[in-house]
Amino acid sequence: MAASGQVPLRDGRSSKVALSLGDPAKVILGLIALDGIASRILLLSPGMVSSEFDGLISEFDPDLIVTDNKALQSEGAVVTLWSEEIASVAERRSAPRPRICSTQWVFATSGTTGRPKLVEHSFASLSRATRPSKPGVETVRWGQLYEITRFAGIQVMLQGLAGGGALLLPNRISSLSAQLRLLAEWRCTALSATPTLWRKILLTGDRPKLDLRQITLGGEIADDAVLTALKREFTDARITHVYASTEAGAALAVHDGRAGFPESYLRNPPSGIVIKINDARLYVHNHDVTGKYLGSGQSFRDEDGFVDTGDIVEQRGDRIFFRGRSNGAINVGGNKLFPEEIERILLEQPTVSEARIFSRPSPITGQLVVGEIVPADPASDHKALAAELLNLCRSRLPRWQVPATLRVVAEIRSNAAGKIERSSL
Structure with missing residues (x-):
């Protein structure tokens, strides 16, 4: 294990760094410190079981692992403990600075129906759905309920920080009700979660009143039942359900409060991100993602730049509805x-x-x-x-x-x- 505070890197064009950090604020600082210096940064969930961790580390083959876990060991890679010295590097690099390389950010898929796989994204791919705050409008205060190492967590982080808002980071080890109390205390105005997590939020009997102006759902099918329940509970909030995946990146956002999305999105995508349906499967165009799983080299994007999402859809009238995952x-x-x-x-x-x-x-x-x-x-x-x-x-x-x-x-x-x-x- 390297001495605390030392961050040994080779030439940025070839160095690969894995971040395994329990504190989401440290993850953000680590990304700031390493983006443009390391060729690839792998974000690892701190709660990952050891077999998954070892498998992903073996596939990624990092030169360096930065962690705040003193017990972490790994063969073939230098392991360095997080220190304030690394944080200071991030603070010094927060201003515009020269970039040694174009860093790829690497995420593990959720592994809902199988073993997690590694997907690379450029910053352009990650931030293509980020919208800047409007001048003269009150700062949007985004609560972070996702693990920040997940694709969805990074989307919230970018919307909160790169979008000119604020990012609120409750301790994810705490109970959901404790996290909600903190978000209410910190005057959270925007919150993103899966439909499953939103149902749990609605079930939390002692939750405080959240003055939400923006509600976002993603990661699973948003049905009419959960959308209606949220409209009834948060009457002043704009409710958006988004479609995004680790492989495809951000694809579409629906604001009309109904399940599915308008058929017109296939012809005139409101966000400019082209989507299509072939053999009942949804495809999303993204040239900014590598298109192959890291390690295995298995392709998930065709020669025209379309990513097969694996989601099965059907058209009923002028609406497209999600049925489920092909592998589920x-x-x-x-x-x-x-x-x-x-x-x-x-x-x-x-x-x-x-x-x-x-x-x-x-x-x-x-x-x-x-x-x-x-x-x-x-x-x-x-x-x-x-x-x-x-x-x-x-x-x-x-x-x-x-x-x-x-x-x-x-x-x-x-x-x-x-x-x-x-x-x-």
Whole structure:
């Protein structure tokens, strides 16, 4: 391990640095200190399990790992502890300065349905959805509920800082209610989260009043139920659901308060980012992303610059709706089922606050559809509620799509990216 404060780097055109820092403020300072000096910067989640960490480090093969974890060890790379000296480098570099190289920022995918993969982005790709604050308008104070090492977390960081606003960083180790209390105390006016996390926010009984002017949803399908609930709770807020992915980058934003997006976006994208649909799959144009997973070299962008998002969509009237992830479909006797479509039916019911559909192995059908729900009223008759919801599913779904069981639980587990944990726990 290198001595504290020393940041040994080779020529910037060849140096690769991994940041594994528990404090999001240190991540920001580390990015400022290294951008334009290191050729690649990998952002690692501090809560990552050791097997995932070791796998990503092996693929990235860094020259240097900067960490605030004294116990971290790694073969083949210099490990240096964070120090105030590194922070001072960031402060000195906050003014315009010459760049040795064009740094690629590297992110791990969320790994919702498989092992995380590494994706490279240029700063141009990361900031293409960042909008500067309007002159004379009160400073927008963005709360950060995402891990800052995630693609979504960096989007919030850039909107808060590069967009001319303010960025509020509550301690993510704290409970959600504690984080919300801090954001209220710090006068947060803009907040971004996954639909899953927004449902948890709405369920937080002792949450303080947040005077939000901007609400953003991303990372999962935003259905009408959660959009309606947010409009009812935050009457003065503009509600936007965005589509972005680690591979494709930021793609589109919808402001009309309805699920899906207008079909006209395919012809006239309001943000200038071209999208298309081919064989029911959504593609996003992005020439600023490398287009191959780092390490494996597997391509995810075609020769015309379109990234296959893996999201399955369908058109109904003048609207495009998301059905689910192609790699998240459940195979039931040769038929494909998207969990989100059953979850949407359950979440339309006022008796349900959260829902998760997943699968268990079945020797007969291959996979067995099962589900969990969180009741809106914890004191309700759980057995009767589950039976009622199963009857609802039978009335609206083909037999093979109906869950074999629905279990009432206190909470639906989410992963580090704030999305529903899809694996059968």
